Amino acid sequence: MGEGKMDKPLTKNIRPDRAFATLADYESTGGYQGLRTAITQLQPKEVQQWVKDAGLRGRGGAGFGTGLKWSMVPMETPQTRYMIANADEMEPGTFKDRMLMEQDPHQLIEGLIIAAYAIQAPIAYIFLRGEYHVARQRLEHALLEARFKGYLGEHILNSDFNVNIILHTGAGRYICGEETAMLNALEGKRATPRAKPPFPLVSGLWGKPTVVNNVETLCNVPHILHYGVTWYQGLGRGADKGSKLFGVSGRVNYPGLWELPLGIPIREIFENYAGGMRDGYKLRGFLPGGASTDFLLPEHLDVIMDYEAVAKAGSRLGTGMLIVLDDRTCPVKMVLNLEQFFAQESCGWCTPCRDGLPWTITLLKDIIAGKGRREDLDTLSGLTRMLGPGNTFCALAPGAMEPLQSALKYFRDDFERYIVDKSVLKESV
């Protein structure tokens, strides 16, 4: 494949046979040209500015401006700075970073080297989820290739910039994906999040300024540098710039993952790419961006996948990975499954989250078992506020409340049927 497919920069090397792009493959489609531009033509501050102007926003869930984040790192001090790629992908329903790393590992490596150059970090870590064995092997191989060709290590492309990349693998715990918990994990401590401020940008790994970026975010960077800001901006259809990986899982005809412009209507992803619902199933709702986003309904299908637009509809773009709820799955049981995940993965540091999630589960289980009372629904609503934004050290608890609060709003009848009209108990999921 040549450089032709320029509306899909992130996946242009991805092949249907799932083989991975070697260094030669990667170079043949413009690989490492972005790094060349950055290092040989631009100052670190200019690289930050390019990424800021391009309008790239974090793909790890929160959508923070990437260039802006980099520009907040103190650059004048002589201290070490660290760059980290967040490759801990564990948000249920999310399978995008795995594909990027397994099939085009150099893209992440190039993005990470450019990011390290932009903040002048001599060391960069890839914090990779322990279960991603194939990604580990391919990244290890690609790191060797990059070192051998002089893209990584000392005097990169004959410049005086040096950076080493260290691949660190985790051992399975969702909270490690939260950036300050990740810092503790990398330091060998129990991975609980840290109180903020100070923010990692100022005091992160071993107390040094540290930037954490998602894998997909970093994969955008080489293309911005190689093809320029104007080209990049042209990729988005709405207010947001660039393309994004969108995926769909659940009872649709073609569950999968596609690179599409930001601003694409959800309906287009759902119908044209995922092929709509399987025979015999109807769409009842969906989580638009992973497990910790609010449910949306079929009436929201014309909302566009754009950070502000999805927020306006009452949810979040999150990871951009849709989880589809069909009419034969009980939304109350689905929420119970989600909350069990969050309760199990809570680090237990703050009381609302540590106690509130098990309590949520007890209430949901009682309701499903036919032992619920009407007041339980008010108690659940109370919990969504108690665990909501601002009451906990990290965003795990508020994220856990998003599917619950929206289910209470949109699927109230399903909750009430268990309580009032117990006929539902005889049905199975």
Add this chain to the structure above:
Amino acid sequence: MKKPFFTGLSAAEIEEINAEIEHYPDKAAVAIEALKIVQKYRRWISDDSLIALAELLDIAPAQLEAVATFYNLIYRQPVGKTVIHYCNSVTCWMLGSDQVSEHLCRHLKIELGETSADGKYTVLPSVCLGACDHAPVLMVEDQLLLDVNEKTINGIFER
């Protein structure tokens, strides 16, 4: 199961751990990697291994224990020759992960979390394995099995 006499970490283990230590400004940082290296050789982390490792990394055993017990993939109890993780997160749950785990356990005559009588298999739940477009999903040791059904499951035991 008879407990083998613990004679300290092996030369190979120590060598691999030391190679990791070189990448970090602080020995304690290799805690996870070191636990994984020891587990690779011994299948699980016994109290003896934990104490020996803590000594090598210059940290208190309690600190290493706090790290070890935090992770789903570090086993503090003996496991079978092959560990089967089944995903029980949302998409897999919708598409039948309960049936998958029941089938596994029934076949092996165990409860979830247990090891089969012949010591060959342990079945554990896992969170989303990042392959939700192919739910339900299993991870057999390092290998992902996609779009799992009864036939795929039986295939595991015929290997």
